[in-house]
Amino acid sequence: MIKRIYPQIQGEIESGEDVLEEYSRDWSIFKINPSAVAFPKNSSDICTLVNWASLENKNGHRVSLTGRSAGTDMTGGPLNESLIVSFSRYTNKIISIGDKEATVQPGCYFRDFDKATLRKNLIYPAYPASRDLCALGGIVNNNSAGEKTLKYGKADKWVKSLRVVLSDGNEYEFRGFSGKDLEAVMARGDLFGRVHREIFRICTENKELLEKAKPKTTKNSAGYALWDVWDGRTLNLSKLIIGAQGTLGLVTEATLGLIIPPKHSRLAVIFMSDMKEIAKVVDICMKFKPESLESYDDSTLKVAMRYAPEMLSVIGAKNIVKLAYDFMPEIWRVIRHGMPKIVLLCEVAGEDEEEIKSDLDRLKANLSGEGFEVRLAATEEEAKKYWAIRRHSFALLTRHAGERKTAPFIDDVAVPYENLYQYLPALEETLKPYRKFFVYTVAGHVGDGNFHIIPLANLSDPKVRALIPRICEEVYRLTVEHGGTITAEHNDGLIRTPFLNIQYLPEVINLFEEVKRLFDPLSIFNPGKKVHGDIAYAMSHIK
Template sequence: MDQIRLSEITGMIDGDVAVDAETIDLASRDASLFEVTPQAVIFPKNAQDIGRLVNFAARHAAAGVSLTVRSGGTDMSGGPLNNSLILDMTRHFNHIKSVTDRAATVQPGVYYRDFEAATLKHNLLLPSYPASREICTVGGMVANNSGGEKTLRYGKTAHYLQSLKAVLADGKEHTLAPLTRRELEQEMAAQTPLGRIYRSLYSLLTQHHDRLQRAKPTVSKNSAGYALWDVWNPAAETFDLTQLISGSQGTLGIVTEITFRLITPSAHRQMLVIFLPGTSRLAEVVRCVLQYQPESFESYDDHTFKIALRYLPDLLKQMKTGSLFSLAWQFLPEAGLMLRGGVPKLVLLAEFTGNDPKEVRRRTEAAQQALHAFKLQTRLTRSAREAEKFWAMRRESFNLLRHHVHHQRTAPFIDDIIILPEQLSEFLPRLDDIMDDYRITYTVAGHVGDANFHIIPLMNVERPDFATIISELSERVYDLVLAFHGSITAEHNDGIIRTPYLEKMYGKDIIRLFARVKKIFDPDNIFNPGKKVGLDWRYLKNHLIDENEE
């Protein structure tokens, strides 16, 4: 971007503009495999700034000017990467505006850790937080429609959206919330840009209702494409744009404020840890445990287990209770397993919660008793500290890999697949066969209760066939997932890494509907272009990182 245009931006906003090498370099990467260098990073101060930037981008759209929002930079798909203007929300859009008895209003640049600290003072919680809870923002959670360890019971982020404020293509900030049919008709009657959006979208959704419902994945979680099937509910006669904005990765507008519904967390909890020597009976084990209604049901594999123990000092730093010595003492049984070569193939963590401690203990012990038929090693945790060590292994596995791998790189490209839990025992051996063909070391962790797995290969990105392996392996794994009627992304969304594969999942007709929706909201293609629609494999290949971690 030439100096004249940057000067124009600087003069028309209250926020800040940065073009220094350090800021540009930071904004060119996230937690994905990609690097895309922007021309400038802008820190908007208010909704008026964003409106001015939207109008500026529209005026210069023909020259390729566009806007991509960034906050925590924890995205694993390349979602916040763009070669034009990056809008960083963490500097100024970082205020918690209110926390009431059941809801909270917050700006998108607030880190989830700070948001949770504020809501817990009121004994309230947003339960859809991801494993990156310590470093992600609530805006990113909305953009990806994130989920996490509590999603099994409570659902994903979209479920907790009471309302949103967003700047749309007209450069104005709008409040979006569920509408009754009467309210929808009033909005559609308005001769305004928002009225046009409501009219066009309602027409598309009603005309293609049956086709969209058939396209909706049957698994419990999905962040692939646009959630068009969740906007218009003919039975309830409600129309809810928040369900479309959530998970859209900033491609339809720029969120400026979020009001979340919150829950009251359970007062008591206990964990049942299950050690599996193999996956042949995994589906049966999962089904057995689920009947006792755990709040969370997580897993990690033997590679994750070994990595956690290898880098135990770093893992201990992430744990918030006790001295390092006392925490290290907690890991002696696991260290003994590793030394004896008895590391389990999978470790499952089922956490049971409730407000009656006796009832929680009854369900936990009943689940353990039911597993006796499988002749598995199990353990009931006796304290929060003991449970925390297992949570730390699960939550911190990706970060441990990122920070300690040398001469390779964590390669998240098949990192968020989901099938049905009853398919696990058939699916996982076939997945292992595919992975074994490439002789790649990889970790598997995830949400075993809803059969959502995060597969993270360790790869030498400097090898000449790196891009070829990504292409071949993605095709084969996604073919397998879709043969089981699953989704290629349950939580992590599309970004650069999966947008080229959406047609494989949905077919040409649905992709055309996605493109029409993008055009309805973003006629000039200025909102995070190339995500969800309009990106092919060549772009993906051309922006792969080509350096290993040192």
């Protein structure tokens, strides 16, 4: 019946079984059947969809619009019951690439964007580990981050401006405004003017509360980033929309900063037998200002060794036999000393090859002096092997999990790295009673104190399902007690929105709800994410 009232757009609205099945899933533990999927051709189509949704809601028909780019979200972010707006079919173009920035539509895959910018010797440095799967729309709307974030920051640092369709059905450009420009924006009579005036008021009236609420970690995607919007001179609401998971509007275009990649890099691989020493190793590594400081645990390494040829083929390794042979040092190490508990990858990059070489030699000497085992990757090919383990282990696990499934629900905790020393053993203790039901791998961005804990679990077992909210609550409380955030980059979605009250005071949650009402009074955009989360609803939609 709802199909009859769909608006006329230049693109398509489809509701065939295959389409609905595809759009009912992302990479989370959830499955929600949408009523249909819209493939807009352009911004005008998106405005039409928003105007239609407003009118339907005003007439008492509950409909909503949920944006989706590549659908690799791990939180259930792009899933909803009503209309999904897919940016992948048409709105996927690179509009321009300049010397310092590029303008792109949300459905553009990162892998295509990267190839295009590399042709001009430029890269977008805040790409996630899902770089071969995800699109720019998701990177912006989740405020994603990755292996180079330690040096270059997250998406919020690289988004220069955004074009967004708001709930009044108009498209606006969001960027920083100050001085006379800001006065002019705030004086406008439209929704654009109103959101600027009201957010300015919220930020200034609640300055102290927001300063306290701002997570102390180097990365955060939990809640709305109200603390980053007003710096005393510039009001930049794009900071609020980045990472809002499409709950404040639909992003139609993003202008992103680019850098010239450093000419040289070298990788040190550190094998550790005890998690407790991690803060000490990170401290030593940080003195060398690494571009990346990543980690994976023994379970991840086991998966990688078991499926080595498949993993290496993913990176397009030319000589699989030789590269598989390259795993011999790891195998030999395991025979001699047992499986390392955790492996750290520390990459230093720059323009001067000799300087990097000498830095890494000193890093190795410092760490060896403290009794840690270090190996310097001799070639780029060898470095690729370690990066492949870090980047592709989750996808590999997902493919080979058997009746158990990868179950990301405590997948993105972070604490200030100085607190890892106390946090990691406490985390292990917290998870110990659940080992019977969940085997898990831990990989992460250790330099940012950010860990991806991915359990393998039989999600059809009711006992396992019942444990998920309990484990979330225990792990999130522990994380917040150690000064952390419940999500550094993957965002809130269905799985974490209900737990935001562990991280933020009720007054802050009230401000998030005020922001949502201000931008989206009829709750058209991606309802149930960022505010008004419902754990019972989420648990009843586990796939």
